[in-house]
Amino acid sequence: MTARHPYVAVVGGGIGGLALALGLRRQGIEAVVHEQAPGLAHAGAGIAIGANGHRVLRELGVAEPLAATAVRPLRADFRHWRTGRSMVAHRLADTYEQRFGAPFWTVERAAVQQALLTALGPRHVRLGARCTGVEQTADAAVIRFADGSTAEADAVVGADGIHSAVRHSVFGPDEAVFSGTSGYRALVPMERLRHIPELAELVLWLWFGPGRHFIAYPVAAGRLLNFLAVVPDRNWTVESWSAQGDPAVLRAAFAGWHPFVTEILDAAEHPGRWALYDREPQRTWSTGRVTLLGDAAHAMLPHHGQGANQALEDAVTLARLLARTDAGRTSSALRAYERLRRPRTRLLQAGSRKNAGCFQLPDGPEADARNARLATLPDDLAWIHGHDALGALHTTAPEPV
Template identity: 75%
Template sequence: MAGRRPCVAVVGGGIGGLATAIGLRRRGVDAVVYEQSRAVAPQGAGIAVGANGHRMLRELGVARRLQDSAVAPLRADFRHWSTGRRMVVHALSGAYEERFKAPFWTVERSAVQQALLAELGPEHVRLGARCAAVEDTGHGAVIRFADGTEAEADAVVGADGIHSAVRDSVFGPEAAVFSGTSGYRALIPMERLAHLPELAEPVLWLWLGPGRHFIAYPVAGGRALNFLAVVPDRDWLIESWSTQGETSELLAAFDGWHPFVTAVLAACERPSRWALYDREPQRTWSRGRVTLLGDAAHAMLPHHGQGANQALEDAVVLAHVLGGATPRTVTEALRAYEQIRRPRTRLLQAGSRKNAGCFQLPDGPEAQARNERLAALPDDLAWIHGHDALGLLGPASASAPV
């Protein structure tokens, strides 16, 4: 028994939690996901999967399941908020894939969740299991659930989001940091937008303007358009993807913007609205046999489009590190995982905060200087998209047999 691999309990059935369980089980580690909802429900709308995230999906055996629903935009097109003038454009097909050795995809978050769940197998997910507390017992870790039941494992991974119960239980409560902005999201069927010639090709649209910005891209195999509209809002403090906003509010917030933007917003029936929060980087993610992953460890604003990508990187690295551990060496493995991942996610948290202001400059010299910097974007972001999380682990990171 001394040489056996550890059993791992994963709290949270989102992208990070499901990916972690897949990675562990592919490496022969027993892993169970505990999800508080009664179903692995779709959350959010669309997400961007960069080359760095795509490599992780490929490693997990999940990329093939998304071939029909993912979209590979031809380019990232930065536009002036009112005139529609193209400020800069960067290829996202061909040159991008050649440089970073994987494609850039836009896809529904729910499609990624369902693909992960199908790969993992629903029999490895326990639903309706709301974590109330976690305790490191020295020889294991115990999850105590709200209904009074418990589960014990050699290690517990808190992948339960920005308001993580695992983090609060182990490290104590800490307030998230409010950005002073709200994000509106929605998925719009393309048939409602058939009158917009700009949508004839799959494009990642980024409209930058004073005090707010608007991003849109196709998902669901091109059958729907996802948008994110970010506006200043000191009074809206609800951080929830399920809270509804009003189309009239959006149209008022983007009054005077280019007709493409306002036409997309007008076609939206019920946008979700959520206050944008992140967290200060944690000094440590792990305590004994308990660690954190994804937003529970390093919640970041959406302005680098890297939240899901970083959860996938976390998951694969953690699976590879724990895959070589024994129950006796779990704590060392968790510390190693954290040491590998923390420096990168700290930089991305800071960069995501900085991008909010960069995207929302008023017309003038600062915006012009920003546009000139955008010309070098592929080089500036190469450290993100070109990152090979597995390559850093050396020969031991070779994929486990499927």
Template identity: 50%
Template sequence: MARVAVIGSGIGGLSAAIALRAKGFEVDVYDQASELSEIGAGVSLGGSGMRVLDALGLGPAVREASANLHRIEFHHWLSGDIFYQHPMGSWYEQRFGGPFLGIHRADFHQILLSAYGDKPHLGHRCVALRESPDGVDLEFANGSTTHADVVVGADGLRSTVRAHVGEPDEAVFSAMSCFRGLVPVDRVPGGDRFGLTFFLGPGRHLVAYPVRGGELINFVAYVPDPEWTQESWSARCAPEDAVAAFHGWNPVVTTLLANAVETGRWALYDREPLRTWSTGRVTLLGDAAHPMLPHAGQGTNQAIEDAAALATYLESDLPLHEALQRYERLRKPRTRQIQLGSRANATCFQVPDGPPADERNARLQGLPQMVGWIHEYDVYAAMETGSEA
């Protein structure tokens, strides 16, 4: 079987490595980080992503480490009143073929590392790729080199591999930043009843949900901020900064923010959808291919779907370049639509009180129908039926 080099050891890169190894490929993972740490907070996993994780045998471990988000609620920013709610839990699983879970990124990452079975090659920042009919030569900043038959760029928003595949482009700043953190559940008013919880207000919104079996509440609080341009998982700020940004909001929000164990803050970027993801032997996956703003909660699920599709097409009898083209044709329309929809959601979530909010709240009554196409998607069925847009 071909040797595959995966650049990036995040969720997308490790999911791809696991899926490829399950198909018999020789896989090595490279990452620029010098060590793997518990950076990050929570991520959500929906039916489409869990379908892949179940197929890879990771479902039980993921469920054990997660919290099942048993309902979704939208609250008014000041009063705290619920203006829309819907059951999740068993309803969601029956409707979409898998659970909707909240999981700590570090817990999920450890499950993936264990399933991968090897240590990624750390301290390997890819700086150059040279592609030939015989394979791809990779060069790293530490001076080392390697050769692979196929290269998968899963190296995120600032991907080096993306620059090899497509036309040069710039990350798009949303003029918005977010505060992220984790709070022990007993420090959150009503935290033991949290599902997927939104507080929506003029120019700001907050999303919170339990992780780690309900022990912690993960929050992401979004604010307009053209001045804060630092895009970094490791950027930290004082909890008081987040509280000040939500001054006057419902006490549940301000108490949640004030009790964070540690608060991160980073600017939100995405990129314009790419025309092409692949060359003859190199392709992209996850944020390297389709970086999304987090307002649809789909970045993780889309990377996992990518991994399943890529491994399946590479295992097929198709010539390599055609396998990569099939992968791209399947994945590009779906991820493009979610990318652009994620941008629109930020505006929807932050409209002022009065008629704009009333109109938004009325539209939310149809939420299960509006997002059903995202959550019910079966990447394996799409490949079997050849439903490439």
């Protein structure tokens, strides 16, 4: 009998799930995305795409259509929370790309998701399909859905986020780890911010202060400013992209900060707010014909700006490994994927937790030492942004057997 490629069912229609399905189909492998929502959500505001993520978008054929709306910030500028003094700035627009071989982008999450969906084709996405469990037989993996239907595949990939139903079904219950902080996000039209002269430049702004921090950058070809304001609050535990924050509470949390920050907050009419969680690294992602991807496998805090980038790296790696194998050897491909990806994502999970404290130090010797270390940031982060997921696959990944 002639060997055939595996048929793959992906649970979750976020960036990672769509990227995997697109990568598989570009390799000639049948894949369908099962998404629980009735429509693909366009929430989440802005994200940063580093060179490591951009390489994947280029491989998937969506970098060019995204270029029209993505922004290439001129520099990353680290500012003192009260005085506005620039502690250090690093060139991005040209120097970064020369070093890492691809640009640094800031872009709306929805734009990335839409570009992937357009390239994949909506007929390969099944909406309103809420996964309730996954079972395995000798020859297949079977997804069960809330409406009573099932789907059978040679491989099932859980790309369904931090509260993954696939992970819970296959590996059992576990608890998300609450950071004790929450993040406010909003997209503010630049026309409301014309009175802030610094915003005439397209810059990634990072403001560090005692107990909280503020990050802002342009998206949508510079028409919108995305911000993330992280504050301590052990009582706000709602993890939702759609939960609304109180603008007055947000402004009060940054009282005394530089006018650059407070005036942006004043212009945000309906900031979203969500509690920040991650998870302890999984001991394993794969069992039999089932594996995990993105936040389902390695949920991390947003303090490295790598969540979407790591999901993209996962996707292109897994797609290539599955393309090397046949339906009867799917489990070996999933194990190879995990062996290649798990060490890197564990380091990023730990680094994101560590950054939370570094970003929010009070003025004093520790903050001064952190500021001095910012000068070497491009070197310190080269292992993240310089990574080539396909290159790593070619040089270190074992062949599925």
